[in-house]
Every structure is written in C-alpha cells, then in structure tokens.
Amino acid sequence: MTIDEAQPELTSAVRSPQWYLSATRWTQLTLTEDDPSALDVDFWVDVMTRTRSNALCLSAGGYMAFYPTQIPYHYRSTHLGDRDVFGELVEAARGLDMHVMARVDPHAVHAEAAQAHPEWLDHGLDGAPVEHESMPGLWWTDPMSPSHWEFTTQIAQEIVREYDVDAVFANRWEGRRRVSYNPLTRAAFLSATGQELPVETDPSDPAWPAFTAWRRRQLSELVVHWDDAVREIRPHVRFIPNRGGALTRDLDSDLVEDRYPMFFVDKQGRSGLEASWTPGRVGKRARGLYPDRPVALITSVGPEDGELRWKDSVADPHETRGLVVDGFAHGALPWFTKFKGECFDTRWVQPMADAFRLHARVEQATGHLRHTAEVALLDCVDRASATPFGQGHGGGAHEDGVYQALIEARIPFEYIAEEALTAQRLRGVRVLVIPTGADLVPATVAAIEQYVADGGGLVAGYDAGLTGGSDGSPGRLALGDLLGVRLTGGVRGPLKNKYMSLEAGHPLTAGYDGAQRILAGAHVLDIEALPDADVAFRFVPDYPDLPMEEVYPRPGPTPPAVVTRQHAGGGRTVHIAFDIGEVYWRALQSDHGRLIADSVTWVLGQQPSRVSVNGQGLVDLAVREGEDEIAVTVVNLTDPMAMRGQRHDALPLHDQEVVLTIPDGAELGTADLVIAGGPARTEERDGRLHIPLETVDDLEVVHVTWTPTRTDAVQHGGQA
Template sequence: MTAVDPAPAPARPLNWWETATRWTQVTFTEDDPGRMDIGFWTDVMRRSRSNASCISAGGYMAFYPTQIPFHYRSTALGDSDPFGEMVEASRSLDMAVMARVDPHAIHADALAAHPEWAALDQDGNPVEHWAFPGIYVTCPFGTYNREFTTEVAREIVREYDVDAIFANRWQGHGISYSEAAKRSFFDATGLHLPRGPRDPDDPAWQAYPGWRRQQLSELVGLWDNAVKDLKPHVRFFPNLGSVAVQDLERALVEEHYPMLFIDRQGRHGNEAPWSAGRNGKRSRSVFRDRPVGLITSVGPEEPVHRWKDSVGSPAETQAWIVDGFAQGLLPWFTKFKGEVLDTRWVQPIVDAFGLHERVEDLLARTTIRADVAVLDPTRRMAAKAGAPLEVMYTDNDLHGHGVYQALLEAGLPFEFVNDQRITRAELDLFRVLVIANAELLSDADCTVIREWVRDGGSLVAAFETSLADAEGAPRSEFGLADVLGVRLRSRARGPVKNNYVALTGQHELHEPYAGAQRIIGGTRVVEVEAADGTQVPFRFVPDYPDLPMEEVYAREAPRDPAVVTREHAGGGRSVYLAFDIASLFWESLQPDHGQLLAGAVRWALRGDGRAQVSGPGMVDVAVHENDRESGVFLVNLTNPFTMRGAYREVIGTGPYAVSVTVPEGKQVDEVRLLISGADAPSTITDGRVEVVLDRIGQLEVVHVTWRDAGEDSE
C-alpha cells in the first residue's frame, strides 16, 4: 500500500456519532484526482463548522491506492490519494470521518473474471447499466456484496483513520435472476423467483419482499460486524433512502445502527417545501431514539432532468436544511465532484449550518413534542396498490399532503404515528390522532385506538378510514364505527360535482364560516348514519346538475351527515368527515377545506395545545422542550415559489403571535429570541405566554425557560 500514513490515532469512543451533527460530503468523479483543491475543502469544512465528513473511497471506483483485484482505480489516480488527503484534512479539524463506497456496478474486466458478481435478467444475461453502457449492475445477493464489498470496507478501515463506512446503492435494482439469488429464494420459499408484471396474487410475488428484507438484513449485519471486528468504534451504515429502514428487520437496526440517514436531497416540481421537515417526523415515527441526518444536495433535484454537478437556488438549499433541522434532522450537504467549478453554494451552506450551530445546544437538551399526531399510512397504501412492500413511501398520498398543509397553515405543531406502530405507548404521547384516510387498519389497530379514546384520547378521521382490514379485505362496517359514532350506509361514490355541505345546528366548527349557509363539499362521499349521542354540524346538500346553468340549484334540503362529532365519556372527542376533504384540499387548496380540517383538530384538542403560531404566510412550527425550557421553532416558508420550487430569496414576514402553554407547576423565567439574540417582551394570559414577533427571516426560535412556581429568579 502507498496510502497516506497518518500518525497513530487515539482510540475514539464507541459513541462518536453523538457529536457528528453537521456533515460535509464530497462525491468524487474519475477526473477529480489532480484537479481538486484540498485546501478549498478544508476551508469549507472549517467555515461551515462541519464536525463530520463523508468522502468517496471505493466500490465501483477507488480513489485510494487499493490492493484488491478488480477494485477499479480512477484512471487519474496515479500516485495520488485524494481520499487519504481528505481524511487527513477532516482529522485536522477534529471531525468524524465516513468513507463512501458504491457497490452497484462493475467494469467489464471484473465481469469477465467474476460473472457471478453481475445481476442477470430473466434470460440469464448480465444487466448492463441503464445510464452508462459498458458497465454492469451487480447482484446484491451474491459474493460481490458478501465478499468483495466486505473486503473493500475492511481494507479502508485497516489503512485509514475512519469512523464508518457508508454504502450507496447497495440494495440492487430490480430482481436479479443470478444463480445465487435463485438458489437462495428457492431454499427459503420453495418457489422460483417471480417473473413478468407484478401480480399481488402470485405466491412468488407475495414471498419476494419478505425474502429480500431478510437477505438485506443479513448483509448489513455482516458488513457492520466485519468492520467492528477490526476497530470496535467503526460502524457500517447503508444508505436507506427515505426512511426505508423499515425494509430491514427492526431488531437488526436496533443492534447495528445508532444513527440513520435520509437520502432526500431536495424538493422538485410541485413538492411542498415542508417535505424536508416531514422526513424528520416520519423518521421519529419509526425510531424515536435514533438521530437522523438529512442529506441535502447543493444542486437542483429533479426526477427526470439530471444536473448533479450544478448549483441550485441558494435560498432553496438553505430552506431545505433549516426546515430539516427544525424538525429534528441533522444537516448534511453533499457536493458532486471534488473539483469546484461554481462556488455559489458555499455561503448558503455556511449560513444554514451556522443557524444550526446557534441552536445546537438547545436541540441536544430537548425533545420534539406535540399534542397532535397524524397517522402515516403510506406503506399500506403502497401494498394495497400492488406496489412492492419495500417501497415504503411515495409522494402520491394526497390525503396526507392535504392534512399536513392544513395543520401547517393553522400554525399547529404535530408529529407522525407510523401505521406499523399503532401501539398504546405511541398514542399516549399525544392528545389527538388525525387519520386523513387510512382505509387499511387491522382489528388490533382499531382496538388500540378504541381503548385510547375510551381513556381520554381524541380522534379526527375522514373518508374511508377503517373500511378495510390490514390486508385490504373490505369490511361491511367501519372498524372504528363505535368510536366515530357512525354507521355505514353505502361505500364511497363519485366523482360527483356541485357537492356542498350545509351548516346545521350550532357548533364550534361553524366559527370560520360567518355569513355562509354552506361550503364546498367533496368529490367522493361516503353515505353514513349518525349514531345516538352525536352531533351533525354539517350535512350534505343532495347532488344536483352542474349544467345547464339554469339547472344549477338544490332541489332538496340538506340530509345525509357530512361531519359527525362526538363527546366521549372519558373526556376525549371524535370527528368524522364523510368525504375526501384532505386530498381535495391538497388538489384545490380551497381555504374552507383547510379551515374545517384545522377546526376539527382544534375542537378535538379543546384549544390550541402546547403552542400555537398565527400570522401571515406560511411557517413550519416545531416545539422542542424539556422540564425546564421550551423552544418554539418558526421556519419561514413564505415565498412566491412556496408551492413550486425553487425559492429565489428569503422573504422576511410578520408579525407573528406565538402562544405557549405554561406547564403545570411552572412560571416563566425568561423569554428570548435565539436567532436575533434579543429579549422577547411577553405577557401571560389565561395560563399562556404570549409573544409577538414583528418580523422573521429564515428562522426564529422563541426560547422560554421555566422555573418552579414560587421559585425566585436568579
């Protein structure tokens, strides 16, 4: 080996990852050796206060003088060692170091020597790379990953002062029909690998996701043990995409992965800017005790167009990072290509990372808490649609998008409950559970929710929630009928036009609609009857034509329940909305729908909860707290490009009224604004701290410290 020979490194703690909170990633290209400026990267890491780095090392291409046969070296490498130099630069700044490997493809010489390394198509031919002809996709289930990639990882750990290995694109691309995969699948299931279009009724297709999960789980366990065997503090982290850690066995994740990473590098198209923070909520709903990093690209992210070696809008990049860490994700930026041809990304990274550094101590001391939780049902939605079970999350959950947007516009902080973890312990973290449309709920899920509501929890549910079991079999009645106070008359019908819901009786949910006798209804509606002991504040106006114009009027009085509310003996409340309100709000963004969703949550909550923010535009709110302090984070997402990327600038807005509940037995000690560094004048009204912010830029944090009632301030 001719690698850089660093001075012996002191033994590092096994929990080194606890202080790895701001990450710099550099992904090399083949021509980078000899072109990139190590001094530039050292300066970026210093200015951004990065305390951890992820540097390209090997796999598909080696950027160090590897000695492993068929470990392809960059043709520009020569006698250089850019990976080793970046490791030294990182260590000079006392940073943790992660080595990136990418095992998803091999070159032709490796294929000729080891044909068993390649993924095969259904005809037994090596799968050529879809984007770069002449190289070949690897099989994740054979000796390439189990032996070759393992030895690459061990070589890096032996020769360099690193803390971790990070594997990108390691899970395979489509089904590999290699001999190793066919043999393993048959031995485990007695079946042949599935062929043809995905068929959810085919036993082979049914068995494939579970077999794949088991194979991948064994593989990452093997890798982690292989590097820890050399140096106990070193860990192996596979890139798991957007919370796709659910694709691995939970016990294995708990044993091997003290921290996780989300590879959602930016938004694209009409994706909402709050998607960064949503990633944090989803992660916590799966593993509440694991720190999670959000990988952010300095360039634009588009599903079709590829401009990886580019620079995106600075304000867009900064907003993605800030919304991520406000919702509990550690900032990580990635730059493709070590040679830098455009430096416009540097200052936005420095600024965003600087904001994180200013609030890092508070983040470390506190936990994100909320009174409201939204059920995240996307895995079961994907399974019901016949998609592979390993596809955990899609961007097609319009119901979820709608309720997220409505609660964000209302200034209500909220968290997620994962639909695979509907347990009493999870629900007891919250006061209100919102189910925008989870048709698939098991009997056990319904029982947990029912008992939680009986003991004082509140439920807001809409549309087809609980009308099928966990496997998608239709029920003849709502699984939660007794909780919601409704009986099914007929399943969802539609699409319908000119559907309206009329205000009936007297109810708090009517408050936003002064002057209106009715508001817009849905496009798909469920016919229900309201049980005794409920209220019906909105009823459907029976359908009528939308043309000719002279015929567009109601023929009948309001009749069928559209919204049913109920007060429960244990102190909880429930609201059922019998139409596609959440998805329709996302599609059309009509304010009446958003106000009804938010109003239902407030009514179920019996107020505004632990924190509430009101003001112009759009802010994403998160509450970080412990027994002695509360930090209300306000991320300003107000922009002409809020609902269509990319931001061009940060536009300051205000004023904002922030209201925080005084905890029982506490009184206010001090109220400060952490970003502007100023004291915040406040008042106490009805047991709540009230603060008005005249204007905020990208971020502000209202920090309230508490002392015990009767305790003197220092």
Template sequence: MPDTAIDSARLLRSPNWYRGATRWTQLTLAEDDPVKFDVDEWIDVFRRTGSNAACLSAGGYVAYYPTKVPYHYRSKWLGDSDPFGALVDGARALDMHVMARVDPHAIHDDAATAHPEWVAVDAAGNPRRHWAYPDVWVTCAYGDYNTQYMPEIVREIVRDYDVDAVFANRWQGHGICYCESCAKKFRDASGYNLPQASDPADAGWRAWVAWRRERLTTMVVDWDRAVQAIRPNASFIPNMGGASLMEFDLATIEAHCPFLVVDHQGRHGLEPMWMAGRNAKRIRATFRDRPVVLITSVGPEEPVHRWKDSVTTGPEMTSWIADGAAHGMLPWFTKFNGVIPDPRWISPVADGFDLHAKIEAALTATEPACEIAILDATTTLRLHDWQKRDAAEADEKGFGHALIEAGLAFEFVSDHAMTAAMLDRFRVLILPNARCLSDAQCALISDWVKRGGSLVVAGESALATEEGVARDECGLADVLGTRLTAAPRGPVKNTYVELSGTHPLNAGYNGAQRIIGGLRLVSVAAEAGTETPFLTVPDFPDLPMEEVYPRLAATDPAAVTRETEAGGRTVHIPWNIGATFWEVLAQDHQRLIENAVRWALNGPSMVEVTGPGVLDIAVRTAPGACLVTLVNLTNPMMWKAPIRNIYPVGAHEVSIAVPDGITAASAQLPISGKQAKVELREGRAIVTVPGIEILEAVYLTWKEPG
C-alpha cells in the same frame, strides 16, 4: 441559552463519536477528480462551513484509493495517488469525524464478465444495463455481490483508513431482480414466483416486499459486523429515504444503526419547504431519541430532469437546511464532483450550518413535545412500490399542510412502532388515510380513545387488514360512532358536501351552503350520540352544462362528530379530504381540517402563534424550559423551487402554556441573540418576536414551582 453545546473533538474515535458529528460535508467524487480537484480547496470548505464531520467517496462502483480487491474498479485517473486518503487526513487534521462512502449499485464489464451472477436481470430475462450509463451494469442487490463481495471492500477500507463508519448509497436495489438466484431464493422462502408488477392486492407482491425486507435487514447486520470486526467503535450506516424504515426490521436497525441518514436532498416539483422537517418527524415516529441527518444537495432536485453537478439558489439551500434543523435534524450538504466551477453554494450552506449552530444547544437540552400527531401509515405504505409511494402519501401531506397553514405544530406516530405509552403523549391523533391496520393496531387506537384521546379519521382508514384484505366494517367503528354502508368508490367528479346545522366544524364559511367534496367516497351511517355537521350531496353530471344540478337531497354523513364518555372527541370524515386538498388546495378543505383538529383539541394548543405569513412551527420542552422554532415559509415561490429571495415577516406573538404557579419567566431569541420581554397571563407566557427572516426561535425558561 443552555450550556449544552456538543464538544465534537472530545468524542473523536469514541463509541459515541456520532453524537459529535452534527454538521456534515459530503464530497462525491467524479472519476476524473484525482487529476482535477484540489484537496486543499476542500479542506477550506470544511473550515468555512463549520463542518465537524465528512462523508467522502471511497469505493464500490469506483475506487478512489489503491484498492487490492479483485474487480474493484479503480479510477482510470488514479495513478499512484490516493485522493480518498488525502481527504481523510485533511479532515482528521481538523478534528473532524469521517465516514467512507461506497456505492454498490453498478459494476464494469470486467466484473460482469467474470461474475455474471452479480448482474441484475429484468423481467424479460435480460441482464440490466445501467439506465443512465449503458456502458456499465446494474448489480443484483440481494445476491452474492452485496452479501459476499462488497464486505471485502468494506473490510479493506476500514482496515487501511482512519474512518468512523462506512456509508452506503444506492445499496437497496432498483426494483425486482429476476436472476436465477433471486427467483430460487424467493420461491424457496415464499412458495411464489417473482411478481411481474407491484400490486398491493397480489399475495406474491406482498410476499416479495417481506422477503426483500428480510434480505436488506440481514445485509445491514452483516456489513455492520464486517466493520466492527476491525474497528469496534465504527458502524455501517445505510442511506435511507424519508420512509425507508418501513423496509427493515426495527429491532435490528436499532441494534446496528446508531444514527440515521435521510436522503431527501431538496424539494422537487410542487413540494413545499416544510417537507424537510417532515423527514425528522417521520423518523422520530419510529426512533424518538436517535440522531437523524438530513442530506441537502447544493443543486436542484428534480427526479426526471437531473442536473447533479449544478447549483440552486442560496435562499433555497439555506431554507431547506434551516427547516430540517428547526425540527431536530442534523444538517449535511452534498456536492457532486470535486471541481468547484460555481462557488455560489458555499456561503448559503455556511449560513444554514450557522443557523443550526445557534440553536444546537437548545435543541440538545430539549426534546420534542406536541399534542397533535399524524399516524404514519407504514402498514399501508409498505405494500406500495417505492415509485408509487409518493402518491399514496397524498392524504397525509394534505393534512400536514393544512395544519401548517393553521399554525399548529404536529408530530408523527408510526403505526408499526405504535405503543400505548407513545399514544398517551398526545391529545389528538389523525388518520388521514391509514387504509391497512391490523386488529391489534385498531385495538391500540380504540383503547387510547377510551382513555380520553381524541381521534380524527378520514378517507378509507381501517377499512382493510394489514395484508390489504377489505373489512366488512371499519376497524375503528366502535369509537367513531359510524357504520359502513357501502364500499369505497372513486375517482368521482363533481362532488359536494353540504353544511348541516351549527357546529364548530362548519364555522367560518360565511353563509356558504355547500363546499367541494372529495374524489373517493366512503358511505357511512351515523350511530346514536353523534352529530353530522356535513352531509354528502349525491354526485351528479358535470356535462352537458345543462345537466349540472343536484338530483337528490343530501342525507348521508360527510363528517361525523362524537364526544366520548372519557372526555375525548372523535371526527370521522369518510372521503379523501387530505389528498383532495393536496391536489386542489381549496381553502375550504384547509378550514375543515383545521376546524376538525381544533374541535378535537377542545382548547388552545400548548403553543399558539399569531402574526403575518406562513410559519412551520416545532415545539420542544425540558423541565423548566420550552423551545419554539419558527421557520418562515412566506414566499411567492413557496410551492415551487427554487426560492429566489427571502421575504422577512413582521412581529409574531408566541403564546406558550406554562405550569400553574409560575410567577416569572425569561425568553431568549437564539438567532438574533436578543432577550425578549415575557408577559405572564392566564397560565400562558406571551413573547413577541420582532421579525423572522428564515428562522427564529424562542427559548423560554422558568423556575418550576417548589
């Protein structure tokens, strides 16, 4: 293994302190914790989990230290104690890095009475009581409370305590605030009144999205400057969701946020386990080299049914941590309430942190390397309210799951950070449903195809401008070899696509003449020089049952393929195959997505894995080295949390492409700590992994020729 493990203690209080903060404990205190929780018990948790960094509740909604800022509400149980200070001292005694957590999203009656302008207002003009605890008030995120008052609290914490950063939770607001200040500032900036609903087709809504982005970005800068004016090596670190980067000016975030924190604390509903690693790939699509932390909750994550002071199963926690770590995310666990009535979470967290520690050196020595990228459609998604964004990502999630089932590693490219050099890293780019793209973005992709890149396009991609205005023609028609003949329509029932001819795209269907179609359809015509391996069967009634038969022959293309003069390939699937697969999970759709991507690759992937079960695969390289991480997703509960037991899988053969001229290579399995036999064959190194519980990795090294 490479000798590149990070020396965390050496980086204490240095400008690069955050690079030593690789395993985090977050303790979010409850108001009565000052008289109930045991500081020494938590210092022991720091030790047991191998944490080298801590994020600790300091202030904002409730102060856990003797604050002197007016209207900064102290815990009623604080007395003469200083629980925040005691935790900071205990963590520093273990040579840990420390962040102070603040939460500005609510205030108490005294502050609301003295400063009614701090309170958010709903669309009916009413000050907003807290939705979960009506005794307090929701704050306006875009006015004086966050821009003037909270920096006073931040400065007090940074001045009085030995911390490396201030971390803010729930600081971005909760929807539109209709207070007089927001209404005037927005109108002065945009000329519009505040929108009454989230509607991407409404120019006023789009203007509010842009205005909010400007306000939040300015806030990050101001809070960061407030911190650094007192401690030059410290920072303000905003808490973010998996897609939150689209809400900020990227140059500003790059200048002020040395690392990024993703608050996707676990699965909910039918989310698969690979969603943990997806967070890493989405952040990397914008900031490839920036450290990223993934928060994991020790309790179940359900947005409707909330049990925040609870414990989920150990395998669930460890697997979530492991999948994030395998894709390069630094692990962080959070516990709500300082009292520990149920300690069953401690060992699983320690196990997950230990898995990260075993691959940390190899992760540090390598960087992500992949041939397949999915376009992260931020230009489209930023027009959706955050509550509706999950549904808008269904096409991308469907493609992602299909690739994982296929054993194909993939990364993301962000369309608002896309460059020619970034695209040139990949052989295949997938657009699951990037509806809104600017002319410049379309030109970047088209030029890349003309340089030899291969493109898979689905759904309504490139059918609208960056403002959401419908185009008369697909913005990528010049490279796809298709022409729009009718606007998108749907949802449609009882649709089918028919296999046409013999082509690698329709291989493996064992004599089937047609398969399930999509829910939203785009009508296109195929130009010369293309093939149409699937045709659309015109939809027909689904009731009465006697009427369930096709009326017309299939003639319109349902999949169009093209081989380009530059040596690349394109596939156009003009219906929402990704979202339909995500909802229905029809194996035929997974096969079509896999066939399309493998045909576009035009050869084997740089890493091919064969064996039983479902694995989430990530690939990283360095000169003379390749790291392949393998997360075992095989479980009867893989589609619904919590995983109750781990089901190990048997031997897998990992085939890795190596440079020409390599005559010898060695492989280590970091998790099991064993050496593996390597067979070199036809430009590839073949390594057998005997078995995988939650995580295993192959670290292959060789001497470069010459």
C-alpha cells in the same frame, strides 16, 4: 502499514461507539474519476471550516476506488496515480476533529469485473445481464449475489483496516429495485420458498408475497453481515447503508433494529409539487418511528427536480438555505452533498455556510431539548402495493393536504408511526389525526380505542380503518363504533360537483357565513351516524356537472359527511367521510383547509394549546421541551415559491407573537431570542406569556426557562 501502526493513539479504544451523537453537521463529497489529478484539499478544508461541519462523508470505493486498493477487480480511478485522495481528505478532516464516514457504491461494476464474475450481475427477465442504462460498458450488480456479500464486504474491511473512519456508508446498495433473474438468485429463492421468481411485468403473479418477504429478509441479513464485518476490525465502526424516508420499514426490524444507530435520508431536493415544508417532515417522520435516534437529511447543492438534474450547477441560494433550515428545525440534521471535487460554480458555499451556522447556534441553545406536540399524525403502514418496489411509506396526497392545512393553521404537530403506537408514545398527545389508513391492524385499533377512552381526541379521514370491500361489499370500518358511524355502503367516486350542507348550531359549521353548503370531496364513504353522535355536515344528493342546464340539486338522501362525538372519558372524535386531505392538496380550497384545522381545534376542546404563534404569513412551527424550559421555533416559509421549488427570494416576516401557557407553580426565568440574540420582550397576561417577534428572516427560536415556585399561584410580573 495500517492506521494503527502509523498512529498507535488512534485505535478503536479512542473512538467512541457513540460517535454518531456528535456528528450533527455533515459535508459529503462525491468524487468523480478525474478529480484526483486536480483535487484541492485546502479548498475543502476551508468549506468544512466555514460550514462548521463536524462530520465528513467521502467517496472511497465500491464502483470506483479513490485510494490504492489491493483488491482484485476493485476498479481504481485512472487519474489516481500515486495519490491517495481519500486518505488525504480523511487526514484533513481528522485534523479538524471531524468524524469520517467512507462512502461505497456497489450498484455497478466495470467490464473487466463483469467478464470475470458474471455471477455478480443483475439479470433481466430474458436471462441476460443488465447493462447500465446511463453509462454503457458498465453492468448492474445483483444485491443478492457475491458482489455484495463478498466483494463489497472485502472493500469495506480494507477501508476500515487502512483508514481512520467511524463508519461505512453504502449508496444504491439495493440495486435496480427490480427482480434480478440471476441464476444464483433464482436458485436461492426456489430453495427458500419452493417457488420460481415472480414475473416482474405481472403484478398478479402469486409469487410476489413470498418474494417480498424473502427480499426483505435478504437485504436485512446483508445489513447485519456488513456491520458485523467492519466491527470485527474496529468495534466502534458501523456500516450504515443508505435509507430513504421509509427508514427500516421495508426491512426486518428484528434483524436491523440495533444496526442503525442513526439514519441518513437521501432527499436531496424538492421536485414537482413538493412544498417547502418537505424537509421538516423528514425529521418528524423519522422521529415518529425512532424518537431517540438522530437523522440527517441529505441536501444537494445542485438543482434536483425528478429526472431533471444538473450536478455541476447550483440551486438558488434561497432554496438551499430554506431546505436546510426547515429540516433542522424539526430535527433533521444538516448534510450537504456536492458531486465532484472540482467546483465550476461556488455560489453554493456561502448559503450553505450560513444555514449550517444557523444550525450551530440553534443546536448550542436548544439541542438538548426533546421535540413535543399536542397533536400527532398517525403514519400508517402502506399495505396496498402488490410488489416490494411500489410500496410507499406515508399517506400520499391525503397526508400532504392535512399537513398543509395544519401548517397554515399554525398548529404544531408531530408524527407517530403505526408500528410504534403505544400508550407511552401517546402520552401528552391531545389529538391524534389519521389522514388515511386502510387495513389498520387490530393492535392499532385497540390502542386508539384505549387512547380515546382515556380522554384522547381523534380526527379520522374517510378510510381510516376501512377493510375489505374488494368483493363489492361495503367492507368494515374498524373504528366505526369509536367514531359513532356505521357503514351503509363502500367508497364512491370519483365524483364531480359534490357538496355538503351545514347543520345549524354545530361548532364546526362556524366561519362559513353566507354559505348554505360548501364543497365536499371526489370520493365519499356512505355512512350513517350512531344515536349518540352528532352530524355537523350532510352530503347533498349527487347531481351532474354537465350539461349546464342540468346542474341543480334534486331530492334524495342526505347521509352524514362529518360526524362528531363526545366520549364519556372526555375525549372527542371527528370522522370526515370523504377524501378531504387529498382534495385539499389537489385544489387548495380554503373551506377544506378550514374544516381540517377546525376539526383539530374542536377536538382539542376548551383548554387552549400550550403554544400558539399569532401573525400573518406561512410559518412552520416546532416545539422542544425539557425540564423547566421550552423552545419554540418559527420557520419563515412565506414565499411565492413555497408550494413549488425553487425559492427565488426570502421575504422577512414582521409582527409575529409567540404565546405560551405558564406552567402551574412556575414563574418566568429567562426568555431569549436565539437567532436575533439577546433577551426577548415579554408580557404576562392571564396565565399566558406573550413574546413579540419584530422580524423573522429564515427562522427565530424563542427559548424560555421557568423557575419553580413554592406556591401554587402563578406570579405575574411586568416586562422582563
């Protein structure tokens, strides 16, 4: 019996095609094979209630079925018996008025399926099927094979036909992220391109460009195929394969543009040297490409640190809560994932409930407002990798360092993806920052040039717009004329003991009292300044770092290190001719951080920022606006473990102050503290509204509304 036959009122006509807009707090339960024998549905109902979750992602099938599937070779949990644990939890979630998404994992199959359908399997370079490295007796599937195109499609259709779900979610659907030498894949690639598959151990194989484009197209067509298949059964249902921070950048946008109504970014925890602002960047980066599409950030309740994983344990509650809070402050909707329905350690439940409830309060008060900022980072497309498996999406350490410097300087900022860069997207942005970005396409360069001509500001890292030079020539700096610089050589480095001297009187050299020179970078770009540009810092001639007796400067050329320019349209530009973002991230020397922040501040010019937050401590700021209202979110990141997980404590901040520019022709309507609750104390001084924050624990949100007046004068009052 299908769900429509059992409950006629639950038809696709009732389920809205825009269900995803109200799916804002997610519970994910990934079941294990032995869960059906002891699963406590009431426990999970309690968790979903305590976290105020309004959406559930639940294991259904693919690698393993948790419902009574009728599809041959669709392996059922041996503990399922007469139960339908997937169906039980779907019914429970619907009873809580939650949305439901069925999780499928097509990346592996059991031995029985592998023996019956060897054409489904991933094959290595030696031509043999690839056994799963983590679980012997299982076999990797090939995403280009009938395993995905036919078998997984049948599974998705069966789930949608039999259960009341809003979507199907595919995990690990892209396979091993290696070349599969499956005979069917070999033949398909040869037919499409006339070439043999590239040798995966040879990055110089000339077939890589064709393979990258072909693989991209195949995966994109698979997304469309799956989505069409489930929508044929229930038009409101969507098939949404998992995505990382790249979103659709490694797919063909002409195919998948309308296939992702929202995104789920699988960044379950921070590892290595990732900072505690990492979750917020997920929201910003997604919005930089798709400003109007929801994005959810998947956070694990367990420790995640690269290859170190303890799936049945729990992360420190301060770390868990902090990740969720920083994420949703920047629009990354909270989603927690729990592996295994049985809990050996429930210490994660209360911290997750606390974080989700904070989101519910913030969403109710300010969820209707849009994120804005006067500063934006350009998220450049990475065109450097030879293979599709090594491609990154972001500026790496260059971007990390600039991000950290702006966080420390308390400068609110957003992202704009390079392929989404338009005059419309730049409206309201006063400074565009390019931490790194070689090989900018002509359309990007033209858009930036027009933006500066219209009065916009630009801060460019040393290789922004750098092209060519691989043959030993200096190459070309596409933004050189705009920035007021000309190449005289290529990139040099790595260098040690590199310095730059301060040019007296330039505004950017303020704040270094007592210093004749400050440290420069490890890689420098040889340039000269054009006549209408100004030099703020000059490189000191290279000299060695060893032996110690030889560590002293010698005479030599002193080319520009930092060049500024003021443009006829009112805009300002800064070019920093060394790898300042990367060296700041690696060494965290305060002079580098100050120069990044001061460059942005100088480009902003005399007009102060509309929003500032004064005080001590490390905070992450977000600004959201609507007509006649603004919300400023202050996330407290002040913690000894802010730069490396896990956080072990939560240190409250005191004596913070939010300062807002009062819009022309407006007076204060209301000012509320969303987290503390109740009205905020305010004081108007010189066209600015000052709002003190006595204490900030996880975060505080200041929500201000304005009342338009009929006069041009700003009316000043006292305390409000």
